[in-house]
Amino acid sequence: MGIINILDASVASKISAGEVVERPASVVKELIENSIDAGSKNIILEVKNAGKKLIKVTDDGCGMTKNDAVLCIERYATSKLRTIEDLNSLITLGFRGEALASISAVSKLQIVTRPRDQSIGTLVEVWGGEIIDVRDTGCKEGTTVTVKDLFYNTPARLKFLKRDSIEFNNIYNIFYKLMLSHPEISFKLISDDKLKLSSTGDGNLLNCIKTIWGQEIADHMIEVKAQDRAVKVTGYISDRSVIRRSKNDILFFVNKRCIINKALYAAVLDVYKQYLTTGTYPVIVLNIDIDPRMIDVNIHPTKLELKFSDEHGIYGAMYNALNNALNPKSEVNRPLTSIFNINDFEKQGNVEIETKYEQVKLKETDIRDINELENEINIAVDEVINEGMIFYDDDIKYLGQVLSTYLLCEKDNELYIIDQHAAHERILYEKYIKEFKNNRISSQRLLIPTIIELKNDEKNIVIENINLFNTLGYEIDDFGETAIAIRAVPIFFDQTQARLFIDECVAYLSSDSNRTSIDEMLFKKACKAAVKANDSLTEKEARELIKSLLSCENPYNCPHGRPTIVRFTKSDMDKMFKRVI
Ligand SMILES: Nc1ncnc2c1ncn2[C@@H]1O[C@H](COP(=O)(O)OP(=O)(O)OP(=O)(O)O)[C@@H](O)[C@H]1O
Ligand SMILES: [Mg+2]
Numbered sequence: 001m002g003i004i005n006i007l008d009a010s011v012a013s014k015i016s017a018g019e020v021v022e023r024p025a026s027v028v029k030e031l032i033e034n035s036i037d038a039g040s041k042n043i044i045l046e047v048k049n050a051g052k053k054l055i056k057v058t059d060d061g062c063g064m065t066k067n068d069a070v071l072c073i074e075r076y077a078t079s080k081l082r083t084i085e086d087l088n089s090l091i092t093l094g095f096r097g098e099a100l101a102s103i104s105a106v107s108k109l110q111i112v113t114r115p116r117d118q119s120i121g122t123l124v125e126v127w128g129g130e131i132i133d134v135r136d137t138g139c140k141e142g143t144t145v146t147v148k149d150l151f152y153n154t155p156a157r158l159k160f161l162k163r164d165s166i167e168f169n170n171i172y173n174i175f176y177k178l179m180l181s182h183p184e185i186s187f188k189l190i191s192d193d194k195l196k197l198s199s200t201g202d203g204n205l206l207n208c209i210k211t212i213w214g215q216e217i218a219d220h221m222i223e224v225k226a227q228d229r230a231v232k233v234t235g236y237i238s239d240r241s242v243i244r245r246s247k248n249d250i251l252f253f254v255n256k257r258c259i260i261n262k263a264l265y266a267a268v269l270d271v272y273k274q275y276l277t278t279g280t281y282p283v284i285v286l287n288i289d290i291d292p293r294m295i296d297v298n299i300h301p302t303k304l305e306l307k308f309s310d311e312h313g314i315y316g317a318m319y320n321a322l323n324n325a326l327n328p329k330s331e332v333n334r335p336l337t338s339i340f341n342i343n344d345f346e347k348q349g350n351v352e353i354e355t356k357y358e359q360v361k362l363k364e365t366d367i368r369d370i371n372e373l374e375n376e377i378n379i380a381v382d383e384v385i386n387e388g389m390i391f392y393d394d395d396i397k398y399l400g401q402v403l404s405t406y407l408l409c410e411k412d413n414e415l416y417i418i419d420q421h422a423a424h425e426r427i428l429y430e431k432y433i434k435e436f437k438n439n440r441i442s443s444q445r446l447l448i449p450t451i452i453e454l455k456n457d458e459k460n461i462v463i464e465n466i467n468l469f470n471t472l473g474y475e476i477d478d479f480g481e482t483a484i485a486i487r488a489v490p491i492f493f494d495q496t497q498a499r500l501f502i503d504e505c506v507a508y509l510s511s512d513s514n515r516t517s518i519d520e521m522l523f524k525k526a527c528k529a530a531v532k533a534n535d536s537l538t539e540k541e542a543r544e545l546i547k548s549l550l551s552c553e554n555p556y557n558c559p560h561g562r563p564t565i566v567r568f569t570k571s572d573m574d575k576m577f578k579r580v581i
Pocket of ligand 1: 004063072093143
């Protein structure tokens with residue numbers, strides 16, 4: 001690493017400056033990225049109180065001279081970029097020269113560093129942006145950056161931080177992605193003096209995957225190796241048997257940077273939609289190595305989003321790489337970049353190409369159809385029965401099931417059409433709510449407990465919410481490092497559904513949404529367990545369904561708000577057939 005240089009104003013104004021320090025996890029990301037850029041082989045992260053009290057990153061990288069150690073906390077001080085053209089050949093994770101300046105402005109920061117060729121090190125102490133100490137010190141080669149009392153001088157931001165468990169999960173999520181992006185570096189994460197995650201740095205990505213997701217998932221990963229003149233894709237993707245409820249395990253590393261990109265994501269979904277049902281996802285860990293001139297990382301303050309100069313091409317390359325890996329014998333095994341136009345990469349700037357995943361534009365004819373459909377829906381909704389208008393009694397004449405979806409009944413000169421799927425959802429929904437309120441959701445004990453391995457952060461979420469799972473009919477125990485044992489499941493789930501529902505809850509609880517909305521979970525569960533539209537029902541089952549529906553508190557809508565019953569009166573029918581005007 002060379003000498004730090006302050007970017008001149010014209011370069012500084014062109015790079016996408018932004019607020020990089022939002023929470024402890026953002027500090028972790030910036031410090032570890034600096035250690036990676038410094039060529040470290042070993043990186044240790046220590047946090048206390050989920051990083052609120054202390055974040056310490058120790059590396060054995062190139063270190064800094066005294067001058068650089070003082071300069072590095074200045075804004076736009078970077079050794080990684082000099083001119084705006086350098087962005088085209090960027091191989092480092094950092095380039096804005098902003099991170100340490102931003103972090104030191106809102107914390108008590110200490111840098112202890114020694115370059116490889118010097119015998120004495122430097123200590124720099126900065127509080128709230130003010131340098132309070134610079135002195136020589138004895139220390140190991142490399143750099144240790146300690147950030148204490150983050151946001152101590154900005155109480156409004158401090159208040160904004162979430163509970164320790166959530167902030168720690170954010171740190172964990174950032175950490176394991178950095179670990180996956182560099183299997184050749186040994187990483188250690190220590191939280192409140194406990195080792196939480198570590199990698200050996202043996203360069204084996206599958207070993208890192210095993211550490212994070214567990215043996216079960218690692219056993220079902222398929223290696224991807226594909227190369228072409230313009231792009232190289234390597235890594236692992238899960239086979240068809242792995243079903244995840246959250247998209248969080250789809251990870252792309254472009255030139256070793258974990259990024260979000262719609263084209264890559266669309267290619268994954270398009271390939272896996274042959275194997276997975278809606279709402280389920282694979283585990284994907286893919287490295288895409290590409291000429292830095294063909295990407296733009298400078299479009300988002302946290303460098304999280306990335307744009308390819310040929311988004312269409314990258315979609316095609318990724319689609320083929322994944323498809324080939326999943327179907328090695330497939331007839332449609334195509335070369336990696338069959339849709340890839342290498343010439344597009346030579347062009348400057350972003351090429352605007354209408355891609356497959358972009359929203360389909362409506363044709364004029366579609367619009368007319370939709371308007372008609374809307375009218376039909378309005379008419380139908382008018383026909384939805386209002387509360388209190390229909391009661392179950394023996395006078396209801398069951399006429400039969402049509403189209404394997406609807407139940408027809410007649411009562412008092414009126415025809416009722418019931419959507420059996422929506423009806424069943426409503427019945428189950430009310431049943432679960434009642435059971436839940438009475439604290440007696442029935443569960444069934446499993447003869448042999450199911451042991452599942454989870455990512456560390458996912459396991460924490462389950463353990464933290466163990467009471468919630470109990471109320472939902474589960475019996476779950478901690479089962480060592482990253483595993484849990486499921487001993488009982490809600491009565492209405494089979495084992496697979498029960499497992500999927502845990503994944504769903506974890507995804508739900510770790511999102512920023514209103515996390516304790518139990519109703520919503522029940523609602524989801526009801527939808528899962530409900531009969532599908534195409535189940536054929538016997539007359540007895542159909543009658544039972546109608547009876548149960550009409551005894552619901554609100555028999556008229558499914559939990560999504562769609563109508564469950566539509567009514568036609570005799571006069572409606574007469575009008576339809578023009579018997580009366
Ligand atoms: N762990 C480290 N080892 C060696 N040098 C470091 C380390 N951390 C920071 N530096 C030096 O300090 C400079 C400033 O770091 P800072 O993170 O603020 O900016 P950057 O990494 O250049 O860009 P960005 O703001 O995009 O991260 C770096 O360019 C690098 O020269
Ligand atoms: Mg940096």
